[in-house]
Amino acid sequence: LRTALRHAIADRDEQEALSLVLSLAWFWQMRDLRAESRIWTKEATELGPDPFAGPTRPAPPLLQRCTDVPPPIGGELLEEARRQAHLCRFAYMDMEMTWWQSPxxxxxxxxxTGTYRADLPQACRTPGNIWYFAVVMTGDMERLHELTDISVATCRELGYDWELxxxxxxxxxxxxNRSSWAATGITDADEAIELFTRLGDAWGVAEGLSARGEAHEKLGRFAEAGADYRRARELAEDMGAHSQSTILQVRxxxxxxxxGDTEVGERMLWEALEAGRGTANEARPIARMIxxxxxxGSDRTAEARAQLDLLREEFEGHEVSFFHSMTIGMEAMIDVTERCAQSALAKAVEAAxxxxxxxxxVIMPHLAGLQLITAARALVLRGRAGDAAVAARLIGAADAALPEGHIHSTMERTWWGEAKAEARAALGDAAYEREYAEGGGLSVGEATALL
Structure with missing residues (x-):
């Protein structure tokens, strides 16, 4: 297949290249072959016109897949093939956030988002459904919910079981990703697992179990989450999807x-890092961060800093703001632990x-609140006039910024609790409650401006 792709590119045979790329896209995703997919989608899309350049027009509904017939294809099916190849390329530019935020x-x-609609048959299928990630990048969760609801209804209407x-x-x-929505997520995952099981799609079952495990985890149901992750990992291993297996091991x-099984959990993280050596997937950065x-949290701050240094080296060149917020915020937390107030404050402000x-x-809606809590602890630690009052306001703003029903992890619960106890001790109960209430009316931006 690689030889066929090379020949198609060398011959500038756009249609053959599009057919191969769209046929291989799902396999590349399952095996996490990012470099390969990035190269071939770039080469294939450069053979023809850019369907998203210049004035765009809404895509018409197409019941036929672009790969249902061999090339040559024409008309709207060819236009859709070009769009889908560009969507595949878009999927592997997810780390280039600075470019996506540019004009x-x-x-x-x-x-x-102006070309696709949620009720299009091709938007229900892969790779047409990649268009959703353009909506994800806007951060408009309400619209995203509306669109997925429409696609679910469209799949049911058309009798598309696998797509559903x-x-x-x-x-x-x-x-x-949010505690208040997670119960509904479990219901969706249950139906997805049932459908994939009936259709004999082991990969789909593994992905459904993974999604259900995340929802259980967000609700604090760790035994149920662990059971789902274990089963999903077994399925991924059986299919040879080793990258996905490692991600599930980290979760x-x-x-x-x-x-509380910290020794086993920590050992599994080290094993995941060793297993992923020389590869580039999401398991390594997540494992290093955890x-x-x-x-x-266990007073091994030098080792923690070493992991963050390695993380920064491995992630060099990736432009994901929230990920940099996580790493800088973690450094700020370590600075607080080591009583380096000024350094902690500067980093917490940047992370916020x-x-x-x-x-x-979309991905970590509680992250901004966590960074404000770290800034609050740094202020109390610094101890200048007015610092404790500002800290209490930051804590109020952090609580207000949390998604509805958010359930803290063990680390968050400890960090939040210590921040509140320190600020209250510095101010006294009455002053703390007054400043905290004032902070509750501030946005994250307004709270950060206090610093």
């Missing part, structure tokens, strides 16, 4: 740490600003 990048996102399972699994993943390790948090990225609202 050119924003124009591109608007072109994609896929959209339900996608929606479950989105809902799992299971985090659940074990939350349950490990850094665990090390810092980065956490306001729209993508963070």
């Amino acid at each position: 050119e990048g924003q124009d591109r996102l608007r072109a994609i 399972a896929l959209i339900l699994q996608l929606r479950a993943n989105l809902l799992a 299971l390790a985090q659940v074990l740490i939350e349950q 490990l850094a948090s665990r090390l810092a 600003a980065l956490a306001r990225d729209p993508l963070a609202a």
